Amino acid sequence: MSDLKQLKIDTMADFSARGEEPEILFWVGCAGSFDARAQKVSLAFVKILNEVGINFAILGNEESCTGDPARRAGNEFVFQMTALQNIETLNMYKVKKIVTACPHCFNTIKNEYPALGGNYEVIHHTQMLQDLIDQGRIKLKEGGVFKGKRITYHDSCYLGRVNGVYEAPRKVLEQLDAQLVEMKRCKTNGLCCGAGGAQMFKEDESGDKRINIERIEEAMDVKPDIVAVNCPFCLTMMSDGVKAKEKQDDVMVLDLAELIVQNNVL
Amino acid sequence: MLSQIAFASLLLIVGYIVFTKYGRIRRNILLGKDEEISGNTGERLKNVALIALGQKKMFKRIIPGVLHFFIYAAFMITQIELIEIIIDGLFGQHRVFRSSLGGFYTFIISFIEILSLLALIATFIFLARRNLLKLPRFHMDEMTGWPKLDGNLILIGELILVVCIFTMNGADEVLHRMQGAGSYGFAVSSGLGPAIFGGMSEGTLQILERIGWWGHIMTVFAFLAYLPFSKHLHILLAFPNVYFKKLTSRGEMTNMPSIMNEVKSMMGLIEDTGAQDSMEELPKFGANDIFDLSWKNVLDAYTCTECGRCSSVCPANITGKKLSPRKIMMDVRDRAEEIGTHLDKNNLECVKADKKEGATKLTKENFDDGKSLFDYITNEELHACTTCNACVEACPVTIDPLDIILQLRRHEILDLAAGPAEWTPMFTAIENNGAVWQIADDRDKWAKDALNS
CATH class of the missing domain: 1.10.1060 (Fumarate Reductase Iron-sulfur Protein; Chain B, domain 2)
Incomplete structure (x- = not known):
């Protein structure tokens, strides 16, 4: 669209050089930075931030892994090294508020960094999206591309069960004029996609089935057109599940930020 | 008098078993490392009220939640009757609370009887669920042998307990009427007693009442002595366990200050205290x-x-x-x-x-x-x-x-x-590359690409 604002992604270093401070830091995370599919989510979220005129920055090369998978695998040394490095950087830039599209980064910075000396206000991008909708800063088009589509929402463990955020993402989805259908296991009972606890970086232990297959089968039971997710690792796991079921032509797996961008054709 | 002595001796024996066996469990629990858990008493007590006393989380599965509540409520309220039984047993009385409590006594015993009946139904359903319905969670690998038997023994004990209560109250009801004192007016036994025990001789009824009375209290004592060997200890430990529950975020793994400080000193963030070198033994991490x-x-x-x-x-x-x-x-x-x-x-x-x-x-x-x-x-x-x-x-x-x-x-x-082994590349990548994958690209390449397109 021609009236689209010019895309602008500055780093904290850029802001610092200008002697300015951004409203908020967008913590991109490893997946959002390097995973081809999750990069699209980062881009979608950045487009939204640009569109509503939020003055944000990223850390760029000064960002490191938060250390979540290392810590949960049991490697406290690696966790402390990367976490303390990040806290040094964040404190140097006097960062106060952070938004991230990854529930693992969200959880670690919010709940684990304080014990290491990092205290920030941390929100997940779905919470921010809900706020922006509530404030009328994002106006979703009625009768958009999702009108009448069936959307099922997969709760990630670290946003849902671990941090108790169930409603914000659902409120965002309700605005899409689509039909929100819940899976049998949802909210506090939501089933893990299989990636957490550093499982993303190893093969499943031997068993009857992969966890993401179990979850995608449950999603398929409600016959969705779209599986909505809030986590880059869930995104991978659920997409792999859809492919394994050869349903990629019928079912899309999308992050909430992508849904908003597609609805508003940003 | 003989039965009073027998009862008092039994009480002493049970008391001794309870003291030693529960003391042993306390000792075993304290084999774990010291950890100071205190503060937020208000929140902790609220958790106990809601989760332990109120069984809030049991009701997430409504049918077993309700059935379990019947057994739990019957167990809790029966304690009142148990106090009476102990006093009666020690002092050779019969229904010692009745004269002082009057109508309230009838109400309490009726309440116990109704709950006991509900508990009886629940116990049958639980036995069937455990043994007939092949509920997967009761048939996993760890649920064979003793754990399986343990689960059934508790339920069978529960059955005996309720049968004894109704035998005691039922036979007593018929006796009471026989002696011209009218009905006790208890909700279940005033009907059930005459229906089952009506027409029996006074001697038989007296024996039945005693069997019920002794059977009831013996089952309770057996239960107490059995608990320390059983998974059923939750009826006691649920309360402290909920009280001492972690109150901080589930998302926070316990920090390891020793490692944090070592890394901080490596990074030059704090002075190296040299504490590491002076330690005689290498510190142990995690738990084995x-x-x-x-x-x-x-x-x-x-x-x-x-x-x-x-x-x-x-x-x-x-x-x-x-x-x-x-x-x-x-x-x-x-x-x-x-x-x-x-x-x-x-x-x-x-x-x-x-x-x-x-x-x-x-x-x-x-x-x-x-x-x-x-x-x-x-x-x-x-x-x-x-x-x-x-x-x-x-x-x-x-x-x-x-x-x-x-x-x-x-x-x-x-x-x-x-x-x-698959985790090693992830650890190495975080250490060397600041990312979970070893990728040569700049971390903000995605952004630069987007800006240039």
Whole structure:
């Protein structure tokens, strides 16, 4: 669209050089930075931030892994090294508020960094999206591309069960004029996609089935057109599940930020 | 008089068993590491009121929740009658509260009777559910042998208890009428008594009433003495376990200040205190035995009643992996029991090699039987966990199996330098590249590409 604002992604270093401070830091995370599919989510979220005129920055090369998978695998040394490095950087830039599209980064910075000396206000991008909708800063088009589509929402463990955020993402989805259908296991009972606890970086232990297959089968039971997710690792796991079921032509797996961008054709 | 003496002796014996056996369990729980858990008394008491007393989390599954509530409520309210039975037994009285409480007594006993009837129905359903309906969580690998028998014994004990209550009250009702004193007016036994025991001779009724009375109190005593050997300890331990529940975010893994400070000094963030060098022994990381876990972890293990709600929601377990959070809890308890048994026997063969000389007593400090939790729990189980917290969420008495799993993982990675080989590239990439994958691109390449397109 021609009236689209010019895309602008500055780093904290850029802001610092200008002697300015951004409203908020967008913590991109490893997946959002390097995973081809999750990069699209980062881009979608950045487009939204640009569109509503939020003055944000990223850390760029000064960002490191938060250390979540290392810590949960049991490697406290690696966790402390990367976490303390990040806290040094964040404190140097006097960062106060952070938004991230990854529930693992969200959880670690919010709940684990304080014990290491990092205290920030941390929100997940779905919470921010809900706020922006509530404030009328994002106006979703009625009768958009999702009108009448069936959307099922997969709760990630670290946003849902671990941090108790169930409603914000659902409120965002309700605005899409689509039909929100819940899976049998949802909210506090939501089933893990299989990636957490550093499982993303190893093969499943031997068993009857992969966890993401179990979850995608449950999603398929409600016959969705779209599986909505809030986590880059869930995104991978659920997409792999859809492919394994050869349903990629019928079912899309999308992050909430992508849904908003597609609805508003940003 | 003879029965009073018999009763008093029995009470003493049960008291002794309770004192020693429960003391033993307390000792076993405290084999775990000291951990100060205090503060937020208000919030803790609220949790006890809602989760332990109110059974809030049980009702997540409504049918077993309600059935369990019947048994629980009957058990709680029966305590009033139990006090009366003990007083009656010691002082040779009969229904000592009746004259002083009057109509309220009729109400209380009626209430007990109605709840007992509901508990009886619930017990039958639970027995059927455990043995006839093939509910998967009652038929996992860890639920064979003793755990299976244990579950059934408790339910059978429950049946005997209720049958005794109605035998006692029913026969007493008929006797009372026979003696021209009219009906007691208790809700169930005033109808049930005459229907079953009507027409029997006074002598038979007196014997039946006594069988009911003694059977009831003996079952209660047997129950008390049995609890320390049973998974059923949750009826007591659920309360402290909920009270001492972790109140900070589920998302926060316990920090390891020793490692944090070492890394900080490596990074030049703090002065190197040299504390590391002066330590005689290398510090131990994570846990491989009861002594490394917190006492709260061991309390968790003794509180577990093996309901299996955790395992039935565990993504690894559901998809056929070896991990079962319930088994982790049972393993921790069984290991604590094993250590406890060695300590009880003062089995000096279990003294650590370097402390063998001069050791006359086996203690927690010098204990080493060459075994650890890893003899119970395999690496495969630990590696299957996704840390999704479903088990933590599911537990009706706020047990945290995940905390134990993570401490064992820490031991495996930090102390043994073992763990899944596939994790090594991830660790290395974080260390060298600041990302979970070893990728040569700039971290903000995605942004630059987008700006340039």
